[in-house]
Amino acid sequence: MVVAAAGLADEVRLANVTMGLLAERLGVRTPSLYKHVSSQADLNRRIAVLALTELGDALRDALQGRSGRDALAAAARTIRAYVIAHPGRYSATIRLNADSPDDPVVAAGARVLDSLSAVLAGYQLDPADTVHALRLLRSLLHGFVVLEAAGGFEMDTDVDESFEWLIGFVDRGLTS
Amino acid sequence: MVVAAAGLADEVRLANVTMGLLAERLGVRTPSLYKHVSSQADLNRRIAVLALTELGDALRDALQGRSGRDALAAAARTIRAYVIAHPGRYSATIRLNADSPDDPVVAAGARVLDSLSAVLAGYQLDPADTVHALRLLRSLLHGFVVLEAAGGFEMDTDVDESFEWLIGFVDRGLTS
DNA sequence: AGGTATGGCTAATGCCATTAGCTTAAAGCT
DNA sequence: AGCTTTAAGCTAATGGCATTAGCCATACCT
Numbered sequence: 001m002v003v004a005a006a007g008l009a010d011e012v013r014l015a016n017v018t019m020g021l022l023a024e025r026l027g028v029r030t031p032s033l034y035k036h037v038s039s040q041a042d043l044n045r046r047i048a049v050l051a052l053t054e055l056g057d058a059l060r061d062a063l064q065g066r067s068g069r070d071a072l073a074a075a076a077r078t079i080r081a082y083v084i085a086h087p088g089r090y091s092a093t094i095r096l097n098a099d100s101p102d103d104p105v106v107a108a109g110a111r112v113l114d115s116l117s118a119v120l121a122g123y124q125l126d127p128a129d130t131v132h133a134l135r136l137l138r139s140l141l142h143g144f145v146v147l148e149a150a151g152g153f154e155m156d157t158d159v160d161e162s163f164e165w166l167i168g169f170v171d172r173g174l175t176s
Numbered sequence: 177m178v179v180a181a182a183g184l185a186d187e188v189r190l191a192n193v194t195m196g197l198l199a200e201r202l203g204v205r206t207p208s209l210y211k212h213v214s215s216q217a218d219l220n221r222r223i224a225v226l227a228l229t230e231l232g233d234a235l236r237d238a239l240q241g242r243s244g245r246d247a248l249a250a251a252a253r254t255i256r257a258y259v260i261a262h263p264g265r266y267s268a269t270i271r272l273n274a275d276s277p278d279d280p281v282v283a284a285g286a287r288v289l290d291s292l293s294a295v296l297a298g299y300q301l302d303p304a305d306t307v308h309a310l311r312l313l314r315s316l317l318h319g320f321v322v323l324e325a326a327g328g329f330e331m332d333t334d335v336d337e338s339f340e341w342l343i344g345f346v347d348r349g350l351t352s
Numbered sequence: 353a354g355g356t357a358t359g360g361c362t363a364a365t366g367c368c369a370t371t372a373g374c375t376t377a378a379a380g381c382t
Numbered sequence: 383a384g385c386t387t388t389a390a391g392c393t394a395a396t397g398g399c400a401t402t403a404g405c406c407a408t409a410c411c412t
Contacts, residue, residue: 019400031401032360040400095326131333132341135320138328139342143319144311150271152314157307165308166315173349195369207370208391216369354412361406368398375392381385 001026001036002046009047009088017043017088044092045105051089052108055082059115067122069171075119076141076167083145090145113138123174133174140170177202177212178222185223185264193219193264220268221281227265228284231258235291243298245347251295252317252343259321266321289314299350309350316346 004026009017019040023030037043055078062078063071083090098106113134120133144163146152153159180202185193195216199206213219231254238254239247259266274282289310296309320339322328329335 018398020398028359029361030399031362031403034401035359094322097327129341131331132338132345135323135329135335135338136316136342136345139319139323140312140316141319142323143315143317146270146322147311147315147318151273153311155307159311162308162311165305166312169308169312169349172352173345176348176352194367196367204390205392206368207372207393210370211390356409356411358409359407361404363403363405365400365402367400369396370398371396372394373392374394376390378387378389380387382383 001033002043002050005043006047006050006086006089006092009092010086011088014044014047014088014091019043045096045103047089047092048096049104049108051086051093052105052112054086054089055079056108056111056115058082059112063115063118069167069175071119071122072171072174073164073167075115076163079141080145080148080163083149087149090149094146120174125174137170140166177209178219178226181219182223182226182262182265182268185268186262187264190220190223190264190267221272221279223265223268224272225280225284227262227269228281228288230262230265231255232284232287232291234258235288239291239294245343245351247295247298248347248350249340249343251291252339255317256321256324256339259325263325266325270322296350301350313346316342 005017005022008022008025012021019033020030022043023033026033033043037046058078059075062074066074093105093109096105116134116137117130120130120137123133125133144166148159153162181193181198184198184201188197195209196206198219199209202209209219213222234254235251238250242250269281269285272281292310292313293306296306296313299309301309320342324335329338
């Protein structure tokens, strides 16, 4: 069911995933959904866990046997491709407040972050800078894909080209 | 009224700005609001215009007489400070679909982008790379402030420090 | 057979955005 | 001054959506 909801979110935007619409998609009456999730917020959380898990898996696969710039490029492209393919799923991962420390989102999110850390391990960074670099990577990738998904890049310069340029920029910065 | 709505958004998060709550804040009945805005989407758009205008003004002020790294740092800090001070206003600027080309959001957004362009003008960039660099800056700053506002930086390394490190990173990359 | 989940259903509640139509007071015109 | 228009408020009503309560069947375990 979470998969159905996630698919629906990818199709119609997360904000338009209404309990009624999801129920219809599943051939079921709306209140029946509450036998599976406790609320819409809960549903969102589950979609987020699914998304972070899938993204984490994709990153692991993409980073197999790569390091340095190759790894950076692979990770960046993987994330961007995932968000383009699954915008609704990715949206669900934004604005999550994991109050409980054993929330599955925390674990799934940590796996994604671990992959980014692995990318950084391929560079000779001052250990004191690792967290900064991680935040740089996160911010940059998140910002880019979010802006792209929102249609924020209006100018007619090719967005793919910008993305590749950006990868090169970060690689050079981390190398020097 | 838009100012009241914006203030409310900063206090209770944009998602919780309901027409009823805003009406109560203004000492008025809910339907009366529709004499001033045509819908909640319209209200959001107006908050966004306010935010982008204020941010554009702040950027202009901050960039007076600065160039190069100074300008970059000033712009970055200005944006971050604005979002921290006005998270609700900033939220309103996300997910805007300006269907009409003469929408005020377009103009207000363009002013902000112009300031970022002005920052880049302080570096000797290959003209072909300017748009890429602009997108880098936007993505990075937007991503950072959004993640910070969402409480996304969990590790105990100081976030201010990361932000300054990030400014240095970009400056070095644009300089070299 | 008897008991317990599991998952579905109908009916009802309440919040929220939005619309229609009425009213009043200020503003402006003659 | 008198008339009109407009701005801004109000009540009442509608419809969408999330959520809860309480009922029923089926499958499974013993």
